[in-house]
Amino acid sequence: MSYTTLNRLWEYLLGACLRVNHDYCVRCQRRSEKDRRAILKSTKEIDLCAMLAAYFGSTCHLAAQSRSPEKDLVNDAPKFRVEVKYIHPERTSWLEVKADWDWLLATSNNGDEFRKRALVLFWPSISLYRFTNCLSVQRSKGVNYSDMDYAPFAPYVEIEQPPHGVNQRLKFKKPDQQLGIGLQLPGGKRVRVDIAGRTTHPIWTAIYTRLTPNEFSDFPKCAKIKIKGEGNA
8 A cells, every 4th residue: 555755756766876876886996997887887777777676675666678568667655657767888879768758747747746757867977988978869950959959967968069070069067966956948847856976976866856836946046957948049
């Protein structure tokens, strides 16, 4: 039987993701770069899903990698569904990530749905891999990116112009803060982003959940990022 709780989904997932982060920090301690890369390469997305599910115990069901029509993680108490991606070189496409991002956004808050769905992105250390090693995000403005092109990554990614070339590219940046980053999207949708672990740790995580307008307004101005639409200057 389910139960109600005052704790938010992001709080539960932050604990679960920090457990994964801690595990990989310990595994990779005093290892060579070659060994750290090998550990990260040998890690499968379903391994990380299983570690998250273990945090919640018998109430959480693993449905990753098309093993069922359900989302990657389904929890009975409290009720929630989570999509999970492990973004490692030559593993995950932008279209796969975008599909999960669109799923997160494609809901109203009827039945308190914002408390019941989340997107979790696991990333390898930015000291080992560049963003472009991990993911190739499509540009909508020819050689340039619009804000919406990389909206999910705005808290920890920025645009750069290569010294030799005309195509803009994306690179990791140090997040201004780890917890409670609010994204305001065109059309009024709002998303909370929380980062588990340091981005230089072997594996770190970005956790995405939806926000109501009132929840978003409680964020300090410095913790808000406004994503411009195509028609914005």
